[in-house]
Amino acid sequence: MATQGQVITCKAAVAWEPNKPLTIEDVQVAPPQNGEVRIKILYTALCHTDAYTWSGKDPEGLFPCILGHEAAGIVESVGEGVTEVQPGDHVIPCYQAECGECKFCKSGKTNLCGKVRAATGVGVMLSDRKSRFSINGKPLYHFMGTSTFSQYTVVHDVSVAKIDPKAPLEKVCLLGCGVPTGLGAVWNTAKVEPGSIVAIFDLGTVGLAQRVQKLLGIDIDSKKFERVTEFLNPKEHDKPIQQVIVDLTDGGVDYSFECIGNVSVMRSALECCHKGWGTSVIVGVAASGEEICTRPFQLVTGRVWKGTAFGGFKSRSQVPWLVEKYMNKEIKVDEYITHSLALAEINKAFDLMHEGGCLRCVLAMHE
Ligand SMILES: NC(=O)c1ccc[n+]([C@@H]2O[C@H](COP(=O)([O-])OP(=O)(O)OC[C@H]3O[C@@H](n4cnc5c(N)ncnc54)[C@H](O)[C@@H]3O)[C@@H](O)[C@H]2O)c1
Numbered sequence: 006m007a008t009q010g011q012v013i014t015c016k017a018a019v020a021w022e023p024n025k026p027l028t029i030e031d032v033q034v035a036p037p038q039n040g041e042v043r044i045k046i047l048y049t050a051l052c053h054t055d056a057y058t059w060s061g062k063d064p065e066g067l068f069p070c071i072l073g074h075e076a077a078g079i080v081e082s083v084g085e086g087v088t089e090v091q092p093g094d095h096v097i098p099c100y101q102a103e104c105g106e107c108k109f110c111k112s113g114k115t116n117l118c119g120k121v122r123a124a125t126g127v128g129v130m131l132s133d134r135k136s137r138f139s140i141n142g143k144p145l146y147h148f149m150g151t152s153t154f155s156q157y158t159v160v161h162d163v164s165v166a167k168i169d170p171k172a173p174l175e176k177v178c179l180l181g182c183g184v185p186t187g188l189g190a191v192w193n194t195a196k197v198e199p200g201s202i203v204a205i206f207d208l209g210t211v212g213l214a215q216r217v218q219k220l221l222g223i224d225i226d227s228k229k230f231e232r233v234t235e236f237l238n239p240k241e242h243d244k245p246i247q248q249v250i251v252d253l254t255d256g257g258v259d260y261s262f263e264c265i266g267n268v269s270v271m272r273s274a275l276e277c278c279h280k281g282w283g284t285s286v287i288v289g290v291a292a293s294g295e296e297i298c299t300r301p302f303q304l305v306t307g308r309v310w311k312g313t314a315f316g317g318f319k320s321r322s323q324v325p326w327l328v329e330k331y332m333n334k335e336i337k338v339d340e341y342i343t344h345s346l347a348l349a350e351i352n353k354a355f356d357l358m359h360e361g362g363c364l365r366c367v368l369a370m371h372e
């Protein structure tokens with residue numbers, strides 16, 4: 006690439022401070038250093054976690070920054086020591102890294118990876134603890150090690166999944182977060198058996214991506230009704246929703262998933278599970294400092310409370326597998342894309358997310 010080794014000036018949506026509109030700026034993106042990859046982002050989707058950090062409630066939310074973590078693009082250039090990808094490869098950036106060498110990756114018990122977390126958690130790159138983004142010399146923080154609301158971004162090589170170049174990037178960008186999280190919460194974290202009764206709190210993308218049979222959907226947005234077989238709106242009941250569900254399901258559900266980030270809903274999701282075996286999985290990201298609570302007896306009598314990150318998928322090795330499953334029509338992605346806009350309309354895209362009629366809005370980054 007002609008730009009190899011050069012600073013690239015491109016458009017990016019910058020979050021200058023919490024809750025202030027993002028502005029489209031000309032941003033300088035430095036060349037990738039040792040162990041880094043510079044990616045031309047072609048399509049990015051918005052996830053609620055972007056909105057959470059933008060709200061200022063996320064202690065890892067450092068400003069000014071470039072948000073975005075659910076995207077797809079093409080490798081523009083690589084730094085020294087990068088062997089797994091090369092310029093021209095089609096890739097999905099992975100906020101959940103996979104180095105294969107750290108204690109987490111070697112444990113065989115988790116998809117979490119510890120290699121770059123100390124740097125990505127404070128918005129910089131591992132090699133020099135600096136940012137690759139700046140505006141006229143003023144640095145901008147990275148976000149989740151991805152920062153996909155920029156036409157070009159720099160990520161660690163352990164945070165890039167090489168995918169089938171035939172895959173439509175405007176669709177598989179959703180395999181960077183929401184869809185794998187929903188699928189994996191069911192397949193990997195809960196290991197839901199066929200025929201189980203499942204309650205899903207949040208009928209947004211993460212919630213709906215949990216393709217299960219006997220689904221009881223709970224949401225406060227009635228526009229989400231048509232997407233599930235049975236629906237409950239907590240606002241329409243004067244009893245606690247967990248009691249409503251226990252009464253409806255002869256003692257409680259086999260599995261529940263909280264995909265909102267609301268700690269009182271998390272309690273409802275646990276307490277609507279069946280005594281003896283019911284398992285509740287926390288997917289939602291709650292504001293920092295928030296705590297969950299329940300009576301210990303809920304667990305003593307057999308209920309299980311657990312959580313999931315990226316659906317328990319190992320990113321670099323399993324995102325390509327998910328892309329193949331999508332290409333083979335074994336998993337759905339298109340159905341979750343309800344809106345498509347251009348980068349310049351990103352604030353409108355966030356309004357759509359908050360209005361409720363939107364599942365995923367995909368932004369074309371170079372139109
Ligand atoms: N653990 C992970 O790896 C992971 C990955 C992706 C997203 N998330 C988190 O999952 C959550 C959902 O993300 P998303 O992008 O699907 O969000 P979304 O905005 O698409 O959907 C959120 C849904 O929750 C509903 N809702 C809000 N308050 C509610 C309440 N009190 N009761 C019932 N329903 C309620 C809204 O109507 C909306 O339908 C967010 O907290 C996000 O940060 C976690």
Ligand SMILES: CCCCCCO
Pocket residue numbers: 052053054055182290313314315
């Ligand atoms: C790492 C767990 C939280 C990731 C949220 C992505 O939307």
Ligand SMILES: [Zn+2]
Pocket residue numbers: 052053054055074075182183
């Ligand atoms: Zn996300």
Ligand SMILES: [Zn+2]
Pocket residue numbers: 102103104105106107108109110111117118119120
């Ligand atoms: Zn690792």
